[in-house]
Amino acid sequence: MKILEEMFLWIGSNFTPEAYLFYTKGQGLLWSGADILLVFMLLRISDLVRERQGRGKIRFRYFFLGASVVLTPLLLFTRSKREFFVLESVICGLQFAVLVYTMVAERKAFMAFFREMVEIKGNFFPRS
Amino acid sequence: MALFWTLAEGLILVYLRWGFLSLKGEKQRQRVIVPFSIAAFLMLAVLIFAWKSVLGPFLHLEEGIHLTLYRKAVWSFFCTVWIVLEGMIMVYVLRLYRLVNQGLRKKDQDASGSFPVGPEFAYGIPAVVIALFGLFFFYEYLILRLNSTVGLTAEDVKHLSLFYVRICGLFWIAFEWVVAFIGVKTYLALKRAGRPVK
Numbered sequence: 259m260k261i262l263e264e265m266f267l268w269i270g271s272n273f274t275p276e277a278y279l280f281y282t283k284g285q286g287l288l289w290s291g292a293d294i295l296l297v298f299m300l301l302r303i304s305d306l307v308r309e310r311q312g313r314g315k316i317r318f319r320y321f322f323l324g325a326s327v328v329l330t331p332l333l334l335f336t337r338s339k340r341e342f343f344v345l346e347s348v349i350c351g352l353q354f355a356v357l358v359y360t361m362v363a364e365r366k367a368f369m370a371f372f373r374e375m376v377e378i379k380g381n382f383f384p385r386s
Numbered sequence: 387m388a389l390f391w392t393l394a395e396g397l398i399l400v401y402l403r404w405g406f407l408s409l410k411g412e413k414q415r416q417r418v419i420v421p422f423s424i425a426a427f428l429m430l431a432v433l434i435f436a437w438k439s440v441l442g443p444f445l446h447l448e449e450g451i452h453l454t455l456y457r458k459a460v461w462s463f464f465c466t467v468w469i470v471l472e473g474m475i476m477v478y479v480l481r482l483y484r485l486v487n488q489g490l491r492k493k494d495q496d497a498s499g500s501f502p503v504g505p506e507f508a509y510g511i512p513a514v515v516i517a518l519f520g521l522f523f524f525y526e527y528l529i530l531r532l533n534s535t536v537g538l539t540a541e542d543v544k545h546l547s548l549f550y551v552r553i554c555g556l557f558w559i560a561f562e563w564v565v566a567f568i569g570v571k572t573y574l575a576l577k578r579a580g581r582p583v584k
Contacts, residue, residue, distance in 0.1 A: 262528060263528065263531075263532055263535075263536075266528055266529070266532055266546060267532065267536065267542075269545060269546055269549045270532075270538060270539075270541075270542030270543070270545050270546050271542065271545070272545070273545040273546070273548055273549045274545065275548065278548040278549075278551075278552065281552050281555075282552070282555070285552065285555040285556070285558075285559060288559045288563075289555070289558055289559045289562050292559065292562035292563045292565070292566045293562060293566075295566040295569065295570070296562065296565050296566035296569045299566065299569030299570055299572070299573045300569060302573050303569075303572060303573050303576060306573070306576055306577065354394060357398075358394075358397075358398075361398075361401055365401075365405075368405070369405065369408060369409075372405070372409055372482075372486060373408075373409060375486055375489040375490060375579075376409050376485055376486065376488075376489040
């Protein structure tokens with residue numbers, strides 16, 4: 259407990275807003291990278307489902323996700339907490355909008371597709 | 387903003403849970419979570435908007451350091467709620483992947499997948515909730531203890547709060563990468579299952 263208290267006192271005196279911003283930029287890049295990958299994978303899965311139903315491929319959602327990819331490195335160049343917060347909100351907002359839109363718009367197709375797989379009623383994809 | 391992101395994360399969690407339970411054929415269990423989530427969200431809204439009148443008289447919030455401690459504790463609490471929700475989302479993504487993976491394995495013995503048949507991460511949610519709220523309460527306990535023994539300044543409390551936010555950031559990153567990794571595995575497994583049989 260003594261060590262922890264000394265550590266807390268050190269953090270209390272040394273973890274300044276400048277240090278916070280430095281680590282936040284690094285973390286922002288890491289979580290944005292994860293978000294980009296997971297939204298991209300959701301769109302790829304969605305494309306598989308759409309292909310199976312004979313629907314066209316997704317286009318605009320990739321464009322919005324791409325915009326968030328372009329904006330992400332700019333997090334490194336933010337000069338204040340506020341700047342970081344605004345840019346991060348735009349990046350996360352784009353990714354979140356794509357995620358939610360996909361989950362809502364494709365929910366019936368997703369459920370039918372995954373139910374078929376879980377219940378193993380037939381072929382998942384049309385065989386060529 | 388704190389409430390908006392809590393709502394956003396909460397919606398994703400409720401949606402994933404609905405999907406998982408629907409696939410398992412246990413959709414009726416979803417009925418419990420919706421009123422519970424609404425009640426929890428309303429309590430959080432009270433914490434944000436009506437804190438002064440509700441908690442002020444008990445916590446002496448008109449005094450300088452108490453007010454700083456309270457405000458920073460509320461912010462840390464919301465950060466904890468976000469990582470708890472994200473952790474629960476991760477557990478449901480793992481459960482969904484396992485369910486789908488089992489289906490694919492039954493269909494095709496060669497389908498990719500690494501989760502053996504076993505418990506459905508049954509202790510995942512309690513583990514996430516207990517560990518992360520435990521971390522929050524322990525961190526706040528240490529701050530309050532130091533404040534009463536050594537006497538912290540408002541600046542110290544702010545720095546400690548900023549540090550806690552970055553600890554939460556580490557959990558956030560870890561959970562998001564696990565979900566992203568499972569997304570890649572799911573996509574590859576589905577793509578493989580869709581290949582024409584040779």
